[in-house]
Amino acid sequence: DADVTQTPRNRITKTGKRIMLECSQTKGHDRMYWYRQDPGLGLRLIYYSFDVKDINKGEISDGYSVSRQAQAKFSLSLESAIPNQTALYFCATSDASARGDYGYTFGSGTRLTVV
């Protein structure tokens, strides 16, 4: 099994719908992150959480919300999806040091299309 699992892998949804992307990890890491990837823009941080009681906005949090249900689970919600939220979404984890060999561990991504 993958260390960081994202579900679903692909999703097409309509404008205005609520959608949740889920992430679970078996690394035992405290820190979890949600990024979106757009061509030519790299990865941009949406939200991050350093433990179950800690939630922080990233660079582009507008239109998104998150929930840290447990150390191993971090979900991302789009309350009312819009077409410019069409992107590839990645969940990542790290331990407290997040340095050197540890870095980030990424999930395989969720490709979201909003029509």
Place this chain on the structure above:
Amino acid sequence: GEDVEQSLFLSVREGDSSVINCTYTDSSSTYLYWYKQEPGAGLQLLTYIFSNMDMKQDQRLTVLLNKKDKHLSLRIADTDTGDSAIYFCAETYGNQFYFGTGTSLTVIP
């Protein structure tokens, strides 16, 4: 956030060396990283370099760091088609990573 910049595309012939470049803004970064993203997959850590080093070699990979110019490069020797992917550089600043835009490497057989 921090600015981490890369060229978007690079094409090389199989067997040649590939050099992917990156510039960053924060001189206090302690670690700089290279990640590889294969089609349909997440990012995988390729290698990293501590900021007090100038060079790190790991098999076919050579990382060069020029702190004065805030320039990081990744050289892949004897490039093969399996190296075709998007390569991201990243720096740590505070408790966060900042990623570049990614360089799409195409290896021509």
